[in-house]
Amino acid sequence: MELKNFFPGEEIELEDLGNGMKRKVTAFHDNLMCVEVHFEKGAIGALHSHPHEQITYILSGEFEFNIGGTKKVLKAGDSTFKQPHIEHGALCLKEGVLLDIFTPCRKDFLN
Template sequence: MELKNYFPGDELVLEDLGDGVKRKITAYHENLMCVEVHFEKGAVGALHSHPHEQITYIVSGEFEFSIGGVKKILKAGDSTFKQPGIEHGAVCLKAGMLLDIFTPCREDFLK
């Protein structure tokens, strides 16, 4: 994986994932990745799990998260931690943006 130190925002792609969800990979290398995820009201981040550790910071909006079967409503300024293998997802209650941090890098996002 090529080592880059700068990721100018105007050069980054906001990828439309469909159903009101868009993703922008903001910076990454082998052991760490930062991703913006934009949600329209009512959009769903389906329940899933992966082998990565993940922190999510709610930049804006309001979301109902489900992590390991426990649901909580979170808003701007709140954050979550997801350990490897735990099932998690979210429903967007008010349009907003999440900042996801993964370790190691989600190489599947780069394909």
């Protein structure tokens, strides 16, 4: 993977994922990735799992997270951690934006 040090936000388009969600891969390399995910109220990040470690920081809005069967409502300023292979998802209660950090890079998110 080509090494880049700068990722100007105005040069990165939001990808419409459908169902009230959009995604912007803000920076990445082999071992790390940062992604903004924009949610409309009521949008659902379906339950899923993957082999990556993931931290989510809530930039804005309010979300009900389900991580490994435990549900908790979190808002701007809160964070989550998801270990590899744990089932997780989220329901957007108030329109908002999440910042997801993955290790290693989610190559499936790159075009």
